[in-house]
Amino acid sequence: MSAVPGQTVGPFFHLGLEYPQMNELVPPAHPRAVRLHGRVTDGAGDPVPDAVIEIWQADPHGHVVRQPGSLRRDGWTFTGWGRAATDPDGNYQFATVEPGPTEPGRAPFIAVTVFARGLLDRLFTRAYLPDDAAALAADPLLAAVDAERRQTLIARRVDQGLVFDIRLQGAGETVFLTYPRLRDAWA
C-alpha cells in the first residue's frame, strides 16, 4: 500500500500539539534529570522559531519502556517520549534522563524527530551521548557518515546537561536519516 505523503506542521501547531509538561520526561527536580537542549537553525544560520522537536529513548537501563502517560504526566512514570516547541530564538529543551545502551557495548542515543513550518515532511536524526568513545567508534551509523559530519550526531556535554543543536541546512548541516522501509515505500 502506498504511504500517504507528509505535509508541513504549519505555524499554528501549538494549537494542536502543545500540552503541559510535554518536554518533561522526568520532573526537572528528578535526581538524575538532565537538560537536553539546543537550537534549531536554518540555511542562513537564523533561528527557527516555529519548529517541533520530539524525542524517544530508552531508560537509563537501556530498556525500551512501553508505558502510556506521556500526555498526562503523573510525575513518576517514565514513558521515554517527549515533545518541545522552539522559542523565538530557536531554542528547545527537555528534562530527561540519559538512556543506557540497549545492548552491551552499543552507543546509547536519543531518537529525534524534527517538524517545522517550511519543512514539508518530518526529519529523523539521533542524538548520541558523548561519553563512551569505544561504543561511538563501533557504531554503524557514525561509521557510515563522513568524519566531519559525525559530530552533528553527538550531543555535547555541558554543566547539568547535553546540547544538541539542529541545523536544517548548510554549514554544519545535521545528518538526517531514512530507513529501509521508508525508502521502499517512497521510492
Added chain:
Amino acid sequence: MITQADIDQEIAAAARQPGGPQPRIDYPPYRSSILRHPHQPLQLIDPESVELWAPAFGHRDVADDEADLTIQHAGTPLGERMVVTGRVLDGDGRPVAHQLVEVWQANAAGRYRHQRDQHPAPHDPNFTGVGRCITDADGTYRFQTIKPGPYPWRNHLNAWRPAHIHFSIFGTDFTQRLVTQMYFPGDPLFAYDPIYQSITDPKSRDLLVAQYDHDLTTPEWNTGYRWDIVLTGSHRTPLETEDNA
C-alpha cells in the same frame, strides 16, 4: 511582490520534473521551504531497537470526549457539522491499533484559535479546533468536528490555503511517525497551493483528499467524510507481536 501568477509558473515548472510520492522538501514555490530543507541526502540506516518501537498511548492519555471538537465549549460551534473517520494502516495493510491521532484546524470562517493568526475572519467562541483520539483495535479513528474554511497566508500576494485538517499520527515504529494534512474533495484552491502541490505525483496527492461518504452522513445532523491513512511498513518482523515483546 510575488504574485499568484509567478507561483503558478513555478508550480508548473516543478510539475514537469518527475516526482516521487512524498512532498519535495525543496519546493521553492513554498517560500518557507527554501532555507529549511537539508541539502545533503538522507542517510540510509537500519533502525535499532528503540526505533523499532513507538511511544505507547492509552486511555490514561486521552479522554473519549476529546474526539468531539463540537462539545468543548458551552455553546454550539458555527459551520458545517461533520464526522471524519477512517483507518490507520501500515504499508503491509495491518491496522495501526491503539495509537495516538491528534488533529488541529481552523474554524468554519478559516481562522485558527491562535494568537499569531491575524486573518480578519471571526473567532468562534465555541470552537477551538483541537482533537485527539486513540485508534481502536481495527485502527479506526473518528472525530466529530466542523468543516474548516480556507484562509489566506503570506507566501505570496493572494495566497490561500485549501481547507484542511492537520493530522499527527504515530505508528507502531518510531520510523512511521507522520504529520500531514487532510483535504476536501473538489477544492478549487488545490491548483494554487504550493504546499499541496509540493507532492508532484497526482496519485500521491490524491491520498490526502478525503472522500465524501453518504453512509456517514446522519439525517438532520452532520455530513460524513472518510479518510484512510497509510503509514509506511513496520520494520519489525510480522512474527514479533506486542504481546511477546
